[in-house]
Amino acid sequence: MGTEPPVVHATIVFGLRTFGSVPLPVRADLEYDPSDPYAISVGYHAGPGVVRWLFGRDLLADGLIAPAGDGDVRVRPAADDARVVVELNAPDGSAVLEAPADELADFLDRTYDEVPAGDEALWFDFDQELAKLALRD
Template sequence: MGIEPPVVRATVIFGLRTFGAVPLPVRADLEYDAADPYAVSVGYHAGTGVVRWLFGRDLLADGLLAPAGDGDVRVRPAADESQVLVELNAPDGSAVLEAEAAELADFLDRTYDEVPFGDEALWFDFDRELSKLAMRD
């Protein structure tokens, strides 16, 4: 029996930015699974469901310091340096959420305790990922 890859979890309250109003609180469950060492999963609780986004751990880390991302997910420091903005763009709409930079940094620090930057390839199981793609047929 092999060793189970570590999983790091955190719950962060994001603020959904809306025009002319105070940001609405949105609970988000962050998860980093060393079995998928390059990615962070974020489940935003919206209404009665959860909207899950998967994006690069490096994107989140880079976005704490400077604008990062050029696709569906963009992360950047806010004007208030204690906050980070996460912009999500999908065919059904877009959202801008803000979170405490320190909370996201703490989560990332814990992921790097489990899988240090640069060691992701040691945890990545290429054969397992390839078999998942083959099963989608």
């Protein structure tokens, strides 16, 4: 489909919820690459490294308005409707983070400017993705 749209980036400071304390700030670099149009990549800066999570753009969009997700990533509005809660669950731990809803919505709006909802299949190269899977053994 013509020229590839640009990658959309945002840096948002999330708050890591801790027991009995105010949330700890965690920088998160969000990225939407139209060559993988269904996914959002988030790199959370944790200590000296970056923990990267990949999850569906629709999951993030749905979670802005209602609880969404059944697996390792769940997203929902917080009690304070200016915030969104992101729960991450992995075999070696879990985290509950919160982020400004307006900043997440702005990032999502910019992704939809590049690849409108429903047009993802026009940008997704199924043959290339299958080839990547075939190389993994």
